[in-house]
Amino acid sequence: MVRKVALSACLAGKNCRYDGRLKENKELVKKLEDAGYEIVLFCPEESCFGTPREAMDLVLTDEGIKALGRVFHEDKSMPIVEYAERFFEENPDIDLFVGKARSPSCGVRTALLYDEDRNLISDKESGIMAAEARVRGIESVDDEDLI
Ligand code: SF4
Known part of the structure; x- marks a missing residue:
């Protein structure tokens, strides 16, 4: 049975980063293909907010961790x-x-997680979509873990 990998679309060469800059990682894509994975791309931010868009940060608020716009909050x-x-x-x-x-x-x-004054308080958090993958028990890694 074919194994499926969900991959951040920017790593596959889609121009979907907030600033439209390319972050393609051809080595990673080849490694996944060579391992026999079917690749399914996702990009929550482009789908929800378009490209280019306001950058966002993870912020620890009184209501928990939120993704807040960097300019308009x-x-x-x-x-x-x-x-x-x-x-x-x-x-x-x-x-x-x-x-x-x-x-x-x-x-x-x-x-990266910031306090409400945007001081860095952790660099070991899960982003909003990655947290959803982990909650569902899906094996989850950062791109840098594979290359
Ligand atoms: S939301 Fe994820 S897939 Fe989309 S540009 Fe940012 S890192 Fe890449």
Whole structure:
């Protein structure tokens, strides 16, 4: 049976980062293909907010960890949670989740967490979509773990 990997679309060369810059990782994609994985791409932020868009940060608030816009500080968490839930419901057979390191949406164990004054308090968090993958028990790694 073909194994499926969910991969941050920016790593596969999609211009979906908040600033439109390319973050393609051809070596990683080849490694996954050579290992026989079928690759399923995702990008919660582009789907929810378009590209380019305001950057966001994970912030520890009184109501827990939220993804807040860096300029206007509005809470962008819920659309990303809903995207992630929909993605995993539509793709129930994902064997491996590979997220872009340090992303507030996709970083698995490397996302940066700030306090409300935007002081860095952790660099070992899960982004909003990666957290959803982990809650579902899907094996999850940052791209940097594989290359
Ligand atoms: S890190 Fe995640 S949210 Fe950001 S551009 Fe890549 S796939 Fe999209």
